[in-house]
Amino acid sequence: QVQLVESGGGLVQVGGSLRLSCVASGLTFSTYGMGWFRRSPGKERESVAGIRWSGDRTYYSDSVKGRFTISRDNTKNTVYLQMNSLKPEDTAVYYCAAGASVINYSIASRYDYWGQGTQVTVSS
Numbered sequence: 001q002v003q004l005v006e007s008g009g010g011l012v013q014v015g016g017s018l019r020l021s022c023v024a025s026g027l028t029f030s031t032y033g034m035g036w037f038r039r040s041p042g043k044e045r046e047s048v049a050g051i052r053w054s055g056d057r058t059y060y061s062d063s064v065k066g067r068f069t070i071s072r073d074n075t076k077n078t079v080y081l082q083m084n085s086l087k088p089e090d091t092a093v094y095y096c097a098a099g100a101s102v103i104n105y106s107i108a109s110r111y112d113y114w115g116q117g118t119q120v121t122v123s124s
Contacts, residue, residue: 002026002113004096009118012086016122020081022096022115030074033102035059035111036081038092038120048094049081050105059105064090086122093117 008020020036035050049070050059058070069082079096097111104110 002098004098004113004115006094006096006115006118009094009120011121011123014086014088014122014124016086017082017084018086018120020083020094020096020118020120022079022081024077024079024098024113027098027113029077029098032098032100033105033111034070034072034079035097035099035102035105036070036079036094037097037108038090038094039117040089040092043092045095045108046092047106047108050102051079052102061106083120086120088122088124091120091122093119 003025006022031053036048037045038048039045051070051072055072067085072079095117096115098113099111102110
């Protein structure tokens with residue numbers, strides 16, 4: 001079956017960096033669009049970033065543009081989220097998602113599979 005496993009979360013100070021990874025199995029990774037979403041306590045799930053199957057097109061929410069970078073390695077079935085200049089408001093559980101027919105990367109319903117999430121906590 002399809003599995004998406006996130007890693008790389010943790011506790012970091014304001015202004016610090018983290019790199020999240022999401023390893024996919026059970027699907028033809030190189031044909032899927034990938035996305036990162038997050039959910040903070042008391043808030044709805046929020047799109048963060050997305051990347052086309054080929055890696056040549058990316059999407060970022062306004063809240064992370066210029067600070068976060070999404071990338072993928074189709075030889076390793078892995079998508080990454082490099083997070084720099086972290087802020088307390090970035091504190092959330094981060095989820096990766098895979099979609100076979102994603103066009104609008106910010107829409108959660110376009111994704112077919114989801115990981116379990118990894119916690120990111122930014123302390124001030």
